[in-house]
Amino acid sequence: MSDVHGHVLEMKQAILFFLVVYAVERLAETFRKRTRLNGKIIAPYSLPLIVIAYVSFYLAVFRAWYELDAGSLYYSATLTGMAAVVVSLIGRNWAIKTLGVYHSIHIEIRESHELIQSGPYFYLRNPYYLSNITEAIGLPLVVNSKLAMSIACFIYVPILFHRLMLEEKALETKFQGLFVEYKRRVPMIFPRFCKSIGI
Numbered sequence: 001m002s003d004v005h006g007h008v009l010e011m012k013q014a015i016l017f018f019l020v021v022y023a024v025e026r027l028a029e030t031f032r033k034r035t036r037l038n039g040k041i042i043a044p045y046s047l048p049l050i051v052i053a054y055v056s057f058y059l060a061v062f063r064a065w066y067e068l069d070a071g072s073l074y075y076s077a078t079l080t081g082m083a084a085v086v087v088s089l090i091g092r093n094w095a096i097k098t099l100g101v102y103h104s105i106h107i108e109i110r111e112s113h114e115l116i117q118s119g120p121y122f123y124l125r126n127p128y129y130l131s132n133i134t135e136a137i138g139l140p141l142v143v144n145s146k147l148a149m150s151i152a153c154f155i156y157v158p159i160l161f162h163r164l165m166l167e168e169k170a171l172e173t174k175f176q177g178l179f180v181e182y183k184r185r186v187p188m189i190f191p192r193f194c195k196s197i198g199i
Contacts, residue, residue, distance in 0.1 A: 012068050015078065015142060019065060022085060023058070029093065030105060037101045039110030042170045046163045047106055053159050057136065057151040064145030074144050081141025088135035094120050095128040107167045115175050117182060123191040125182065129164045130189050133157055164189070 096103045098119030102110065120127035136156050140148035168188070172179045 008069060008073055011073060011075070011078070012065065015065055015068070018082060018085075018142065019061065019139075022089070025089065029089075029096070034103065035101055036104065037110045037112065039104075039108045039113065042107040042109060043163070043166045044106065046159075046166060050156075050159055050163060053151070053156040057148050057156050058139070060148035060151050061139050061143050061145060064140070064143035064148055068143060072144060077141045077144050081138045081143075084134050084138025084141065088131040088138060091120065091127055091131035091134065095131065099128075107163065107170055109170050109174050113174055115171070115178055115182060117186070122186070124187050124189060125168070126164055126189050129160055132160055133189075136160075 098121060099116055102113060102116060124130065136152040137149070140146075140152055168179075168183075172183075175182075
């Protein structure tokens, strides 16, 4: 076996380890039992829709991993993708911790719901969704997959945005003027770093 092929095999093993560990963490993060408040679920169809899209693009990621060879692996893309996935993991868990009992895998509005505006929600209204979009871009980069990137960009991310809009509408119905003011002050998905430094 040549040094190049041996190095690619080692890299493939490292990528597989990364993907499997991340998949296990993602499942645990999503379905971990937490203290939570039950509420009214809005658009319940949105969860299975997102799960189907996510599983489809993750399967495309694994297929691309299987097909990786010496001529098709761009290490800079792989490392960039891994960094993006780790950043998405940190951002998503920060958002979950900040939401506390209000976190749900559904769009769920409680009778005693509070509008969280601290932590990452001080900088943008949807840090959880931004983290998922970062992950959706990062994972295809890890395995250099155009197919997985296409599924992420043209199926998964649009479904995420559809759900985000439904969630914002539900929050505006619940909080009315308070949420309108929050929308005026805080961007939807990308933080305004330039504003904080006077640009």
